[in-house]
Amino acid sequence: MKKFESWEAVIGLETHVQLNTKSKIFTSASTAFGDEPNTHIDPVVCGLPGTLPVLNETVLEYAVKTSLALNLDVAEHCKFDRKQYFYPDLPKNYQISQFDEPLAENGWLEVEITEKDKETYIKKIGIERLHMEEDAGKLVHVGSDRLAGSKYSLVDYNRAGIALCEIVSKPDIRTGREASEYASEIRRTVRYLGVSDGNMQEGSLRCDVNISVRQGPDAPFGTKVEIKNMNSFSAIQKACDYEIARQIEVYENGGEIYQETRLWDEAKQLTKSMRLKEGSSDYRYFPDPDLGPIEISEEQKEKWFNELPELPSKKRKKYVEELGLSPYDSRVISDEIHMANFFEKTVANGAEPKLASNWVTSDIVGYLKANKLSFSELKLSPENLAEMINMISKNIISGKIAKEILPELIQKNISPKTLVEEKGLAMISDSASILPIIDELISDHPNEVEAFRNGKTKLLGFFVGQLMKRTKGKADPKLANKLVSEKLNS
Numbered sequence: 001m002k003k004f005e006s007w008e009a010v011i012g013l014e015t016h017v018q019l020n021t022k023s024k025i026f027t028s029a030s031t032a033f034g035d036e037p038n039t040h041i042d043p044v045v046c047g048l049p050g051t052l053p054v055l056n057e058t059v060l061e062y063a064v065k066t067s068l069a070l071n072l073d074v075a076e077h078c079k080f081d082r083k084q085y086f087y088p089d090l091p092k093n094y095q096i097s098q099f100d101e102p103l104a105e106n107g108w109l110e111v112e113i114t115e116k117d118k119e120t121y122i123k124k125i126g127i128e129r130l131h132m133e134e135d136a137g138k139l140v141h142v143g144s145d146r147l148a149g150s151k152y153s154l155v156d157y158n159r160a161g162i163a164l165c166e167i168v169s170k171p172d173i174r175t176g177r178e179a180s181e182y183a184s185e186i187r188r189t190v191r192y193l194g195v196s197d198g199n200m201q202e203g204s205l206r207c208d209v210n211i212s213v214r215q216g217p218d219a220p221f222g223t224k225v226e227i228k229n230m231n232s233f234s235a236i237q238k239a240c241d242y243e244i245a246r247q248i249e250v251y252e253n254g255g256e257i258y259q260e261t262r263l264w265d266e267a268k269q270l271t272k273s274m275r276l277k278e279g280s281s282d283y284r285y286f287p288d289p290d291l292g293p294i295e296i297s298e299e300q301k302e303k304w305f306n307e308l309p310e311l312p313s314k315k316r317k318k319y320v321e322e323l324g325l326s327p328y329d330s331r332v333i334s335d336e337i338h339m340a341n342f343f344e345k346t347v348a349n350g351a352e353p354k355l356a357s358n359w360v361t362s363d364i365v366g367y368l369k370a371n372k373l374s375f376s377e378l379k380l381s382p383e384n385l386a387e388m389i390n391m392i393s394k395n396i397i398s399g400k401i402a403k404e405i406l407p408e409l410i411q412k413n414i415s416p417k418t419l420v421e422e423k424g425l426a427m428i429s430d431s432a433s434i435l436p437i438i439d440e441l442i443s444d445h446p447n448e449v450e451a452f453r454n455g456k457t458k459l460l461g462f463f464v465g466q467l468m469k470r471t472k473g474k475a476d477p478k479l480a481n482k483l484v485s486e487k488l489n490s
Contacts, residue, residue: 007251009244010221011173011211012128015186017165017196018135018204019062025134025163026053026096026291033202037140037156045161047092052290055080059132059163061304062195063103064296066165067130068305069189072107077295080132080288088155089137097133097166099285103294104130109189110313111181112331120327125182126170135162138203159203165195171210171221176240180233183207188312192337200231207236212257213247222247223257227271229264239264243271315340323353332361338375339365345382351389359389363406380410388416400473401425429476431483434467437475438487441466452488460485 024031027044043051067074081099107127114120137160143151167186173179187198187205198205207230212222227243230236247257262271310318312334319330334340339360346356364385368375388409391397397405397420405419420426441463442449452459463484467475 006215007213007248008215008217009174009211009213009240010171011179011209011240012171013169013173013179013182014208014210015167015169015183016206017066017167017186017190017198019059019163019165020196020204021056021058021062021163023056024161025056025059025132027161029161031162035158037154037158040158041160045091045157053096055291055294056163060294062163062193063130063132063165064301065193065304065308066190066195067104067107068301069193069308069311070107070109070127070130070167072104072127072130074104074296074301075101077101077293078103079293080291081285082288084284085136087136088153089139089160091137091157091160095134095136096288096291098131102129102131109182109185111178111185112316112327113178113181115175115177123178125172125178128168128170130165130167133164133166135159135164176237176244179209179240180237183236184233185312188335192309192311209236209240211240211243211247213244213251223259225257225259226261227264228261228274235264235266238269239271242269246271309337312340323347325353325357329354329357329361333357336375342375342378342382346386346389349383349386351386352393355389355393356385359385363403364410367407367410378410379413381413384409384413384416391416391420395429395476396420396426398473398477400468404473425474429479431479434471434475434480434483437467437470438463438484441470442487449488460488463488
């Protein structure tokens with residue numbers, strides 16, 4: 001790999017975010033996912049003669065809010081254009097998009113990059129533009145296999161006309177890891193805003209990667225290649241890493257890179273050529289005659305800006321600097337807005353931040369995954385979790401007991417104090433109650449006692465374990481260790 005060290009990758013991402021409006025961008029047709037094919041279409045979606053598109057106001061609101069969250073300059077004036085796009089999944093044979101006057105330009109996003117055996121660093125990645133457009137339909141290839149290919153293809157137009165924000169980064173990305181983290185941060189952001197679910201498996205967030213290589217940071221850009229068909233963040237990273245190595249190998253061997261579109265083959269872990277890349281002139285853009293220009297006032301922008309939530313990057317910084325969490329914990333907690341809000345409310349109710357973080361990211365997340373639930377479906381209140389954590393801190397219950405009662409607390413959302421009292425689970429914290437049980441254990445295990453006194457001190461754990469078993473986990477662990485040790489050494 002040493003011969004590759006003089007080369008540098010130049011990567012840009014085109015991220016298509018499907019907005020979660022109830023109706024499509026230019027018509028009232030439903031955007032519901034997973035219904036029967038071709039049940040959410042109408043004359044506008046199909047481009048029938050005499051139909052006129054009308055912009056969905058919520059689409060504009062969501063697009064502007066996304067632009068503001070990504071630090072973009074929102075234009076006072078923008079317009080829609082027709083992009084000639086002769087594919088079977090576009091019933092009109094053109095796509096309504098934005099070309100030379102997009103909604104927003106010149107933004108940036110900070111991402112946190114952690115690579116193996118390297119220090120974590122923050123990278124500021126520029127964003128060229130964000131524009132609105134309509135989605136295309138979906139081709140379903142029937143009878144497909146690796147050897148024979150598809151027998152025929154069907155078209156589902158349910159997705160056609162759903163609102164998209166296309167976010168185009170500047171060519172500031174240099175590694176597959178940076179590309180993956182940038183895409184992840186875009187998804188976190190749109191989820192925090194509530195404008196998209198960002199579900200890559202359902203196509204709600206799709207990324208195309210433009211990638212080239214050059215010999216050093218001062219060299220001119222090389223010929224770029226576009227990669228499609230990546231349905232996970234790990235696939236984005238692997239596709240970039242593969243394509244970087246492939247292009248360098250071609251150049252090192254005296255070959256030439258062509259401007260083309262390639263597909264990522266997840267099964268074979270490689271990219272393969274799909275078609276030569278079109279240029280913007282091939283699309284023959286012109287202003288859409290059926291849609292007027294869009295004017296956005298400063299007052300409207302300010303109103304939408306004030307409605308933005310605290311974004312994940314700000315939460316991560318706050319958790320580290322104000323709450324004392326590690327960068328790793330702050331990253332996990334802030335990954336989902338419902339988790340972050342639940343954590344913050346738990347801390348606000350008096351729970352120690354690190355303990356709250358541990359319970360949220362470990363036990364509660366584990367329960368939700370096991371039961372196929374999301375954080376938004378969690379019944380447990382932050383107040384009750386904080387109460388349970390404080391009961392552990394005050395030695396009212398042990399951590400073991402807390403883990404045992406947590407599923408019932410989640411299912412019923414009842415007071416931990418009430419549950420502990422009803423079940424008699426309060427920790428035994430007085431010596432008078434524990435010492436007689438220790439005496440019984442010493443009497444019942446003379447051989448182990450003799451072995452301990454002859455140097456096998458690890459048997460202390462055996463006696464403490466037996467004590468916890470007889471008290472059903474209710475003995476104070478610290479006090480139990482202390483009293484057992486004193487008795488065995490007396």
